[in-house]
Amino acid sequence: MKSLFDLAHQNKKIESRIVVALERVSEAFRVLLWNESKENALSPIQIQILIFLLFHSSEKCKISYLAAEFNMTKPTISDSIKILLQRGLIKKFDDPTDTRSYTISLTHAGKKIAEGSANFAFPIEKPLSSFSGEQKEMLLSGLLKLIHDLNRGGIITIQRMCFTCANYRFEKGTHYCELLKSRLANNELRLDCPEHKTAI
Ligand code: SF4
Structure with a gap:
């Protein structure tokens, strides 16, 4: 390689x-x-x-x-x-x-x-x-995905992000937080959430 x-x-x-x-x-x-x-x-x-x-x-x-x-x-x-x-x-x-x-x-x-x-x-x-709102949203989405993949690959440890949270759901193209009882827009996904609950 x-x-x-x-x-x-x-x-x-x-x-x-x-x-x-x-x-x-x-x-x-x-x-x-x-x-x-x-x-x-x-x-x-x-x-x-x-x-x-x-x-x-x-x-x-x-x-x-x-x-x-x-x-x-x-x-x-x-x-x-x-x-x-x-x-x-x-x-x-x-x-x-x-x-x-x-x-x-x-x-x-x-x-x-x-x-x-x-x-x-x-x-x-x-x-x-x-940056425009769209540029920021795309950058944040890409970085969140990269961090999540690195976390899953065991390269970086603790992450208090939505993607690793027991309260997070992704259905029909929509992010949802069961704790906040609210949909999360792409630009609202959190990287360090005080309410994060590690998914088992
Ligand atoms: S509790 Fe926080 S980290 Fe978990 S899904 Fe809701 S907003 Fe995201």
């Missing part, structure tokens, strides 16, 4: 160019995140953890969940958690249902950094506002 980085091959195949384009976007994400972490003297994953804690419910704020969320090992996440604890940016609470586990939350100082950093990816979002 020819490499998608082989230019002669890449320039003949749209799938290869899409993957390379996604790589460029992920590079922009990486650079912006790196700049944000440097400003706060933290690592990129430490900034991502703080932002995650800011916007997600407490049952998701545990080492095992964070490891799966960021596709990292538990020891790697634990190392970051130790540093965030030492810096006084997070605190931990025992889990009454599991003595080996604990929940993490932000301290006042951690919340301040998380809130200040939460818009680091805005320069990627901003150009999208000039």
Whole structure:
């Protein structure tokens, strides 16, 4: 099989160019995140953890969940958690249902950094506002399908998207949420839903 980085091959195949384009976007994400972490003297994953804690419910704020969320090992996440604890940016609470586990939350100082950093990816979002509604809908649909396929292929772990939710139905060409008791237009499909219930 020819490499998608082989230019002669890449320039003949749209799938290869899409993957390379996604790589460029992920590079922009990486650079912006790196700049944000440097400003706060933290690592990129430490900034991502703080932002995650800011916007997600407490049952998701545990080492095992964070490891799966960021596709990292538990020891790697634990190392970051130790540093965030030492810096006084997070605190931990025992889990009454599991003595080996604990929940993490932000301290006042951690919340301040998380809130200040939460818009680091805005320069990627901003150009999208000039896309037409149809272009945005097509892009979102394609990306959701790609992410779902990568998740099914075991390449990326946790996804709280409609396609993996027990409340999601697709009938006669229509997306439907049984929890919201509502049809979902293509541009309403969620990628990170607080009400997501993993389909068994
Ligand atoms: S609960 Fe959320 S993720 Fe599940 S189908 Fe409804 S909107 Fe989508």
